[in-house]
Every structure is written in structure tokens, then in C-alpha cells.
Amino acid sequence: MLPIVILSKNLKLKIMKAQNPRLYYIDWLRILAFGLLFLFHSWRPFDHYGWNIKNTDQSAIFDFLTFFTHGWRMDLIFLISGVGTWFALNSRKSSFYFDRIKRLIIPFIFGIIFIIPPQKFYEAISFYGFQGDYFQFLKAWPVYAFSQDFGASVLFWFGHLGAHIYYLPYLFTMTVLVVPVYKSIQNRNFNFKNLENLIVTPWGVFLLLLPLIIIRYGLKPIFPGYTDWADFFSYMCIFIYGFIFMKNPGFVEIIKQRMWLFLNIGIISNVLLLYYIKQGDAQMQLSMKPEYGFNHLYLSVLSVFISFCWVMFFVGLAAKKLNFNHKFIQPANTAILPIYILHQTKIVVFGYYIIQLNASIFVKYLLIAGTAIPSAIMLYLALKRFNLLRFLFGLKTETNKSNEVLSEQNNILLSQVRHW
Numbered sequence: 001m002l003p004i005v006i007l008s009k010n011l012k013l014k015i016m017k018a019q020n021p022r023l024y025y026i027d028w029l030r031i032l033a034f035g036l037l038f039l040f041h042s043w044r045p046f047d048h049y050g051w052n053i054k055n056t057d058q059s060a061i062f063d064f065l066t067f068f069t070h071g072w073r074m075d076l077i078f079l080i081s082g083v084g085t086w087f088a089l090n091s092r093k094s095s096f097y098f099d100r101i102k103r104l105i106i107p108f109i110f111g112i113i114f115i116i117p118p119q120k121f122y123e124a125i126s127f128y129g130f131q132g133d134y135f136q137f138l139k140a141w142p143v144y145a146f147s148q149d150f151g152a153s154v155l156f157w158f159g160h161l162g163a164h165i166y167y168l169p170y171l172f173t174m175t176v177l178v179v180p181v182y183k184s185i186q187n188r189n190f191n192f193k194n195l196e197n198l199i200v201t202p203w204g205v206f207l208l209l210l211p212l213i214i215i216r217y218g219l220k221p222i223f224p225g226y227t228d229w230a231d232f233f234s235y236m237c238i239f240i241y242g243f244i245f246m247k248n249p250g251f252v253e254i255i256k257q258r259m260w261l262f263l264n265i266g267i268i269s270n271v272l273l274l275y276y277i278k279q280g281d282a283q284m285q286l287s288m289k290p291e292y293g294f295n296h297l298y299l300s301v302l303s304v305f306i307s308f309c310w311v312m313f314f315v316g317l318a319a320k321k322l323n324f325n326h327k328f329i330q331p332a333n334t335a336i337l338p339i340y341i342l343h344q345t346k347i348v349v350f351g352y353y354i355i356q357l358n359a360s361i362f363v364k365y366l367l368i369a370g371t372a373i374p375s376a377i378m379l380y381l382a383l384k385r386f387n388l389l390r391f392l393f394g395l396k397t398e399t400n401k402s403n404e405v406l407s408e409q410n411n412i413l414l415s416q417v418r419h420w
Contacts, residue, residue, distance in 0.1 A: 022325070024325050024326075024329065027329045027333055030333065038340075040073060041344050045351050045364075047062040047065070049063070049066055062365075071273075072310040078236075078238045079239070082239040102394065104168045107394040108168040111341050115165070115342065116161065116165070118349055121141075124137060165340075178239065178240055200248055213301055215233045216300040217297055220300065221291055221296065224289050234307075238307075245315075255312050263309070273303070335377070337394050338395065343376045346372040347372040350371050
């Protein structure tokens with residue numbers, strides 16, 4: 001009976017794969033989106049915006065890169081996360097929430113204890129006059145960290161304690177909120193056919209902008225801080241669009257058809273927003289501490305058009321050009337999460353010493369990106385050999401039978417690092 005059972009399971013798996021073919025362009029988008037995030041953090045010491053460490057001189061070029069990418073980079077990641085959550089929900093129904101805890105919450109807790117403190121240490125040296133060694137800092141850090149008063153803005157704790165890995169509890173919270181609603185809709189067989197038919201039209205797709213505009217306009221004056229509730233619900237809306245993205249394949253076809261329109265609207269919106277910001281301090285204050293009115297509405301519409309249209313352009317471009325398999329996809333997709341957890345700490349630690357060199361801004365940037373990111377990859381290749389560390393970084397534990405596969409994946413990633 002056992003071979004028959006195994007055969008039936010394999011047949012069921014093949015049927016499921018045939019019904020849900022692998023969307024390789026989503027894999028590529030995920031790899032490229034997080035790759036951009038790694039580069040983004042590598043140039044942060046060289047723009048004029050606040051960050052953990054800062055070079056003595058900054059460059060307008062990096063200001064522009066930050067301004068341009070900040071408008072849509074996390075939106076793209078949360079859309080892809082929505083797609084990934086949809087697939088995980090349909091493939092791990094019985095252990096879905098337990099899997100999310102292992103993949104998101106365990107690495108977040110481990111990260112705020114062991115990965116994030118070095119960033120805070122060099123930040124304290126750079127901006128707060130701390131003069132002790134790292135172990136002295138560790139004694140003082142818990143007291144300082146938990147003495148902050150964020151009032152009702154509980155989301156700030158994710159960013160305050162977790163720095164860049166706030167994404168992990170954000171994604172978990174969104175999953176807990178969205179998935180039960182999605183299941184309830186499925187179980188009760190609600191008919192949203194008319195709404196779906198309206199959205200999946202060449203111009204109906206722009207209706208998806210309305211919830212984002214309402215969220216930003218309504219919540220930003222109340223929660224103006226970055227990653228506060230206004231940003232959370234905006235990202236959650238994009239996350240939900242990832243579900244819609246998977247529910248109706250016609251949505252992707254419309255995006256591909258309107259790809260160049262999305263690009264043009266994104267460029268025009270960026271230019272208008274840049275012009276708005278250049279008007280002076282008063283206008284800039286409105287963007288930082290908005291008040292209800294026309295100016296805030298104008299800024300909300302521009303910001304939403306930027307995030308939505310650029311994300312849709314990249315999705316359409318990837319769906320057209322990147323829907324192919326490659327031996328690099330599987331090991332890179334597995335590596336993304338632990339490298340994401342490690343990368344910013346590496347950038348801050350390496351960057352603190354590199355920015356003190358007597359070299360140009362661009363040489364320093366290349367040194368940071370060329371050392372911190374590959375070293376994060378190398379550290380990942382070392383830690384993935386130990387099941388305890390795999391667990392702490394959100395990876396599946398492996399049996400001895402998987403060693404040959406692990407070795408092969410290591411070789412693929414290592415060859416990419418050497419090529420870089």
C-alpha cells in the first residue's frame with residue numbers, strides 16, 4: 001500500500017503544479033527587489049537624509065537615488081510578499097501560521113537581540129557621543145531602548161528595536177489580519193465577479209489607486225512618522241493586491257498591456273513631486289507634518305501614483321522579460337531572507353570605518369557595497385550549514401540527506417559572489 005500512497009501524493013503534487021505553474025518572474029522580482037534594497041542601504045551614508053552613520057560629505061546624486069527609489073521599493077516588496085503569502089497559504093494550509101512564526105517572528109526576535117545592536121553601537125558613537133566599547137554599550141542599550149516613549153504608535157517599536165528588519169513583524173501582522181478575511185470570503189462564496197470584471201479592464205486597474213489615496217490622505221496627518229500606521233495600512237493594501245494579482249490572471253495581462261503608460265505616469269509624478277519639494281521649507285514641512293487640505297491631497301495623490309505606477313511597471317516588465325527558470329533562482333530565493341537580516345549590520349559596521357578613509361564618495365560607496373554585501377552572502381553560506389542557525393534565520397532545517405543539495409546551492413551562490 002505504501003508505494004500506492006506515495007504515487008498518489010506525487011500525482012496530486014504534479015496536478016497542483018500543473019494548475020498553479022511557477023511564476024518565475026515573481027522569483028526574479030523578489031531577488032531584484034531585495035538586491036536593490038541592499039544597494040540602497042549601501043549608499044545611505046552618502047545622502048543628506050538621516051541614517052545610522054554619515055560620511056562627512058554627501059552627494060546630490062545619492063539624494064536623487066534615495067528620493068526616487070524610496071517612493072516604491074518597499075511597495076514592490078510587499079506586493080511580492082502578498083503573492084508569496086498566497087502561494088504559502090495554498091501549499092501549507094495545516095501548518096501555515098506555525099510556518100509564518102518560524103519564518104518571520106523567530107528571526108525578528110533573534111535579530112533584535114544579536115544582529116541589530118552593532119548598528120546601534122556605531123550610531124551611538126557617530127551621533128550621541130558614546131565613548132565606551134561594545135560590551136559597555138550592550139549593558140546600556142536595553143535601558144535606553146526600552147525607555148523610549150512612543151505613546152500609541154506601537155509600530156515604532158518594530159523599527160526602533162528591529163531597524164531594517166521591521167519588515168518581518170509587519171508582514172506577520174498583515175498576514176494575521178488579511179488571511180482570516182480571505183478564508184472567510186472563500187468559505188462563504190462571496191461573489192465579487194462584477195468588481196473583478198471592472199478592475200481587470202485597461203482603465204479599471206487604476207481603481208486600485210483609490211484605497212491607497214484614501215489611506216494616505218486620511219491617516220498621514222494623524223500618523224506622519226515613517227513606518228507608522230499610515231504606512232502600515234498602505235503597505236497592507238499593496239500586500240492585498242498581491243492576493244488579487246494571483247486570484248485573477250487577467251490582472252497581469254492588463255498590467256503588461258499598460259506597462260509603458262505606468263512608466264510615463266510614474267516619471268511625470270516623480271518630476272511633479274520633486275518640483276513640489278524644491279519649493280521651499282514650508283512645502284517640505286507639509287510633507288513631513290501634513291494637515292488636511294489641498295496641499296496634502298496633492299501630495300497624497302502624487303505619492304500614490306509614484307508607488308503604484310512604478311510597481312506596476314516593474315511587474316509588467318518582469319512578466320514580459322523574466323518569466324524563465326535559472327539554476328540561480330532556487331538558492332538565491334532561499335538566501336534572500338537571511339542575507340536581508342544580515343546585510344545592513346554589515347554595511348553599518350564596514351561603512352563606519354570606510355567613510356573615514358581619504359577617498360571620494362563614489363570609491364567609498366563601491367568599497368561598502370563590494371565588501372559588506374558579499375561578506376553577508378559568505379556569512380549566510382557558513383551559517384546555513386548548522387540547523388540551529390537555519391532555524392534562527394527562518395530557514396527550514398535540513399537532514400543529512402540534503403547535504404549534497406546544500407553543497408550544490410553553496411557553489412552556485414559562491415560562483416556569483418566571485419563573479420561580482
